[in-house]
Amino acid sequence: MKKLLTACLLALPLLATSNAMAQTYPAKSIRWVVPYPAGGGSDFLARTIGQALSVQIKQPVLVDNKPGGNTAIAASDVARSAPDGYTVLSADNGTLVFNPVLYKTLSYNPTKDLAPVSLMGRFPMILVVGPGTQATNAKDFIAEAKAKAGGINYASAGAGSPHHLAMELLKSETGLAMTHVPYKGAAPALADLAGGQVPAMMIDLASGAGFIKGGKIKPLAVANATRLPQLPDVPTFAELGFKNVEAAAIVGMVVPAATPADTIAALNKQVVAAIKDPAVSKRLIDFGVEPVGDTPQQFAALLKTEQAKWQKLIRDLNISLD
Numbered sequence: 001m002k003k004l005l006t007a008c009l010l011a012l013p014l015l016a017t018s019n020a021m022a023q024t025y026p027a028k029s030i031r032w033v034v035p036y037p038a039g040g041g042s043d044f045l046a047r048t049i050g051q052a053l054s055v056q057i058k059q060p061v062l063v064d065n066k067p068g069g070n071t072a073i074a075a076s077d078v079a080r081s082a083p084d085g086y087t088v089l090s091a092d093n094g095t096l097v098f099n100p101v102l103y104k105t106l107s108y109n110p111t112k113d114l115a116p117v118s119l120m121g122r123f124p125m126i127l128v129v130g131p132g133t134q135a136t137n138a139k140d141f142i143a144e145a146k147a148k149a150g151g152i153n154y155a156s157a158g159a160g161s162p163h164h165l166a167m168e169l170l171k172s173e174t175g176l177a178m179t180h181v182p183y184k185g186a187a188p189a190l191a192d193l194a195g196g197q198v199p200a201m202m203i204d205l206a207s208g209a210g211f212i213k214g215g216k217i218k219p220l221a222v223a224n225a226t227r228l229p230q231l232p233d234v235p236t237f238a239e240l241g242f243k244n245v246e247a248a249a250i251v252g253m254v255v256p257a258a259t260p261a262d263t264i265a266a267l268n269k270q271v272v273a274a275i276k277d278p279a280v281s282k283r284l285i286d287f288g289v290e291p292v293g294d295t296p297q298q299f300a301a302l303l304k305t306e307q308a309k310w311q312k313l314i315r316d317l318n319i320s321l322d
Contacts, residue, residue, distance in 0.1 A: 025085055025263055025266050025267075026057050026059050026085065026086065026266075026267075026270075027059075028059060028086060029059050029060040029061070029062055029086070030053075030057075030059065030060070030061045030062070030085075030086050030087075030088060031062050031064050031086060031087045031088070032046050032050050032061055032062065032063050032064065032088050032089075032090070033064045033066055033074045033077060033078050033087065033088065033089045033090070034046045034063055034064065034065050034066070034074070034089075034090045035066060035067060035068075035071035035073065035074030035075065035089070035090065035091075035092075035095065036065065036067050036071075037065055037067050038063075038065050041123060041204065041206040041207065041249070041251075041287075041288075041289070042090050042092060042251055043063070043065065044206070044287055044289075045090065045120055045121055045251055045284070045289060046063050046090050047063055048280060048283050048284060048287075049120060049271065049274050049275055049280060050063055050274075052274035052277050052279075052280045053270055053271060053274040056270055056273060056274060057270055069107070070094055070099060070102075070103075070160065070321065071091070071092065071094050071095040071099065072095075072099065072103075072106060072107050072108065073107075074089060074095075075089060075091065075095050075099075075107075075108045075110070075113075075114065076107040076108045078114070078254070078255070078256060079108045079109075079113035079114055079256055079257070080256075081256055082256070083255065083256035083257070083258035083259040083260070084259065084263065085255060085259055085260075085263040085264070085266070085267050087255070087256070088117065088253050088254070088255050088267070089114070089253070089254050089255070090120075090251055090252075090253065091110075091114065091251070091252055091253070091254045092162075092249055092250060092251045092252075093162050093165075093249060093250055093306065093310070094160065094161070094162075095110060095254075096110045096114070096252070096254070096303055096306075096307075097110075097303065097306045097307050097310050097311065098160055098165070098310060098311075098314065099160075100311070101311045101314045101315060102160045102314060102319065102320060102321045102322075103320075103321055103322055104320070104322050105322075112257060113256070113257050114254040114255070114256065114257055115254060115255050115256070115257045115259055115264060115296070116252060116253075116254055116296045116299040116300045116303065117252070117253040117254060117255055117264055117267055117268050117271060117296055117299070118252060118253050118268050118271050118272055118275075118292070118293055118294055118295070118296065118299055119250060119251075119252040119292045119293070119294050119298070119299045119302060120251050120252055120253055120271070120275060120291070120292060120293065121250075121251050121275075121284055121289040121290060121291050121292055122248040122249070122250050122251075122289070122290040122292060123162075123204035123205070123206055123248055123249040123250075123251070123288065123289060123290070124204065124205070124222060124223060124224035124228060124247075124248045124290060125162065125163065125166040125202045125203070125204060125222075125223040125224075125247040125248055125249070126202065126203055126204070126205060126208065126219050126220075126221070126222050126223070126228075126231070126234070127141070127167075127170070127200065127201075127202055127219070127220045127221045127222075127223070127237075128193065128200065128201060128202075128203050128208060128211075128212065128217045128218060128219050128220065129141060129193075129199055129200045129217065129218050129220060130193040130194050130195070130196055130198070130199060130200070130216070130217050130218075131194075131195075131196040132193075132196040132197070132198060132199035132200075133152075133199040133200060135220065136218070136220075137220055137221075138220040138221035138235070138237070138240050139240060141200065141220055142174055142176060145176050145177070145178060145200075146175075146176060146177075150177065151176065151177025151178050151179060152177075152178055152179070152199050152200065153178065153179045153180075153181050153198050153199065154167050154178045154179070154180060154181065154198060154199070154200045154201050154202075155181050155182075155183055155189040155190075155192060155193055155198040155200070155201040156180060156181070156182050156183065156189060156201060156202070157182075157183060157185055157186040157189055157203075157207070158182050158183065158184060158185065159180070159182040159319070159321060160319065160321050161249075162202075162204075162247060162248065162249040163186065163189075163201060163202045163203060163204070163249075164180060164182065164202075165247065165310060165313065165314070165319075166202040166223055166247035167180070167200075167201065167202045168180075168313060168317060168319075169223075169244075169245055169247055169313060170202070170223075170237075170242070170245050172313065172316075172317075173242050173244050173245050174242065178200075181198055186203060186204075186207040186208070187207075189201055189203075190203065190207065190208060190211050190217070193211075193217055194211055194216035194217055202223065202247070204248075204249055204288060205228065205230055205231070205288030206287050206288035206289060207288075209230070209288055212231075219231055219234045220234070221234065221235055221236065221237050221240060221245075222234050222235070222236050222237070223236075223237055223245050223246050223247040223248070224236055224246060224248065225238070225246060229285070230285075230288065248290075250302070250306070252299050253267075253271055255267070264296055265296075268295065268296055271293065272293040272294070275291050275292070275293035276291075276293055
């Protein structure tokens with residue numbers, strides 16, 4: 001009993017310190033690491049939410065772009081940062097779901113080194129075609145691709161990207177024969193699609209909206225549970241009979257794994273409030289993002305589901321970036 005009482009007394013200062021930190025957090029600026037260059041979808045998401053977050057917490061939120069290594073450089077940086085809630089990471093499918101099976105060795109472990117805070121937004125994938133195909137709807141496209149000897153080519157924003165894997169999912173669900181043509185980013189892929197060099201690709205609305213609005217490419221189907229408000233006339237794959245063809249680039253916030261639970265809860269509350277702000281939500285929707293803002297537990301559960309789905313597909317197709 002004496003030893004137990006002593007241990008409890010020794011623990012009291014630690015508990016008091018933890019509670020004090022939770023009550024004062026955040027007391028200084030937050031560094032928000034984005035694993036892509038400035039100007040892309042993840043960067044826009046971080047800067048839009050970060051601006052509102054900064055106003056709420058009355059502290060600077062500083063976006064730090066650290067591209068490279070298919071997001072591994074930024075992920076490793078944050079994983080090794082102080083677990084105090086003052087360094088956060090925008091983490092997408094590649095960081096948290098794809099990389100562990102695309103690479104034999106990885107400089108971080110998404111499950112052991114990083115803790116979920118909230119899913120911030122989704123970029124649903126859309127099947128689009130250019131002048132290289134005569135199809136005017138998804139069923140015609142599938143029929144045309146099946147009828148062509150040797151199948152057809154399709155573009156992507158890069159090997160291992162959500163755009164690449166979304167098309168591979170469509171292939172597996174429809175039995176299509178299609179050859180992957182990876183590009184270094186969505187912009188050059190879209191340029192070649194619009195120019196007729198490749199007939200089709202999966203793209204998110206944030207990247208492809210300008211080409212769609214300009215009539216340079218045509219959206220045929222959405223890999224989402226519901227139709228997109230920006231494209232109300234474009235059916236979902238489920239409506240066409242392909243209920244398993246759902247794919248999106250997801251972007252969430254994570255922190256170093258050892259970050260205290262009360263700090264994560266405080267951060268989550270502020271981030272979700274920023275996302276739910278009507279002005280912020282409108283900016284995100286207009287950009288092509290589906291705003292979310294959920295709990296750490298909900299985000300963790302989603303990641304488990306995503307890992308089971310996509311890691312199996314990657315292994316079955318023997319896709320590797322090593």
